[in-house]
Amino acid sequence: QKEVEQDPGPLSVPEGAIVSLNCTYSNSAFQYFMWYRQYSRKGPELLMYTYSSGNKEDGRFTAQVDKSSKYISLFIRDSQPSDSATYLCAMSRTTGGTSYGKLTFGQGTILTVHP
Amino acid sequence: DVKVTQSSRYLVKRTGEKVFLECVQDMDHENMFWYRQDPGLGLRLIYFSYDVKMKEKGDIPEGYSVSREKKERFSLILESASTNQTSMYLCASRGPFFSETQYFGPGTRLLVL
Numbered sequence: 495q496k497e498v499e500q501d502p503g504p505l506s507v508p509e510g511a512i513v514s515l516n517c518t519y520s521n522s523a524f525q526y527f528m529w530y531r532q533y534s535r536k537g538p539e540l541l542m543y544t545y546s547s548g549n550k551e552d553g554r555f556t557a558q559v560d561k562s563s564k565y566i567s568l569f570i571r572d573s574q575p576s577d578s579a580t581y582l583c584a585m586s587r588t589t590g591g592t593s594y595g596k597l598t599f600g601q602g603t604i605l606t607v608h609p
Numbered sequence: 610d611v612k613v614t615q616s617s618r619y620l621v622k623r624t625g626e627k628v629f630l631e632c633v634q635d636m637d638h639e640n641m642f643w644y645r646q647d648p649g650l651g652l653r654l655i656y657f658s659y660d661v662k663m664k665e666k667g668d669i670p671e672g673y674s675v676s677r678e679k680k681e682r683f684s685l686i687l688e689s690a691s692t693n694q695t696s697m698y699l700c701a702s703r704g705p706f707f708s709e710t711q712y713f714g715p716g717t718r719l720l721v722l
Contacts (some may be wrong), residue, residue, distance in 0.1 A: 504647060526709040531631055537613070538652070539714030582651065586709055595640050595703040596667070597711060601651040 497521050500583055500600025513570040517583035517600045522562065524585040524598075527559050529568045532602070533578040543580075559589050562580065573607045580604050612636075613714035615700055620719045628687040630717050632700030640703040641683040642667075642711065643675060645696040652699065658683055690721045 507513055508509045515529075526545055530538035542557040544550045544566075550557045556569040566585075570577055583600040613636075616631035634641065640659050644652040644667075654667030656675040656679040664675050672694060676684045687694055697718050 498651075500651070509682050528709065530713075535716075537701075539713065540710050543710065550664075595709055595711060596642075596654060596657065597652075597709075599644075599647055599652040599656075 495520060495594075495602075496599050498583065498585060498600045501603055502601045504604040506606045506607065509573060509575060509607055511573050511607070512572045513573050513577070513605060513607075514521065515581050515603050515605070517566050517585075518564055519566075519597040519598075520584060521587070521598075522561070522564065523587040526586045527557070528586075528597070529555075529557055530582040530584055530586045530599075532582060534579075538582055550599055572597075575609050577606050578597050610662060613700060613702055613709050613712050614719050615698075615714040617717050618715065620717055622687075622690050622719065622721050624691060626680060626687075626690050626691050626721075628719065629719075630685040630687075630698055630700075630713055630719070632680055632683045632685070632702075634680065634683075634702035634712070636702065636704070636712075637680065638682075638702040638712075641672075641677065642700065642701040642703070643683065643685045644699045645669070646716070647697055655685065690719075692721050695719060695721045 498519045529542040532538040547561045554571045558567045566595045578604045581604045584597040642657040643655045658677040664712045674686045700714040
């Protein structure tokens with residue numbers, strides 16, 4: 495079983511829809527949770543970052559972390575064609591008080607938003 | 610703005626060739642990483658480095674080695690390329706030790722024939 499599971503999709507939605515992207519994980523040591531967005535033929539870029547459980551909002555994007563269920567989500571409101579990309583969840587743990595920032599990624603979800 | 614550059618965007622090599630992929634970051638970051646990205650498998654960590662000349666194996670180090678002689682530069686070496694190393698290779702660097710953010714380069718798409 496992979497440490498981090500993410501539905502690869504693809505996911506296709508009309509413009510203006512609310513998009514929900516999810517990841518589950520098995521290792522309770524994960525404390526830092528991230529969402530990266532990757533446009534075609536580009537490297538991933540950080541979209542959202544949360545530490546431990548809770549919600550974080552940034553414009554049309556909301557990241558949720560539920561550590562008790564080992565489940566994280568990214569919501570996109572009023573989705574736009576420019577949101578079409580691959581979305582990768584990623585998480586890391588603290589190792590012996592010093593984190594080298596090693597990330598474990600989900601498989602990525604391909605999202606297409608149609609005009 | 611953090612900039613991570615990779616030496617090539619596309620590379621075609623033959624089986625058995627030695628391949629060098631180079632990554633340079635301009636933000637004086639301590640930690641640098643090499644990943645490969647394959648459809649359905651996401652990003653998998655090959656090697657990382659937490660300081661000059663220091664390296665640690667990631668999840669899939671077999672068939673690869675790395676070199677970090679200068680802080681800004683991290684090289685991935687395929688000693689004898691094989692067709693199953695055809696992939697997208699991504700380099701990343703990480704900010705100050707209290708930051709979990711990794712900054713990625715644009716990637717090198719490697720085809721081994």
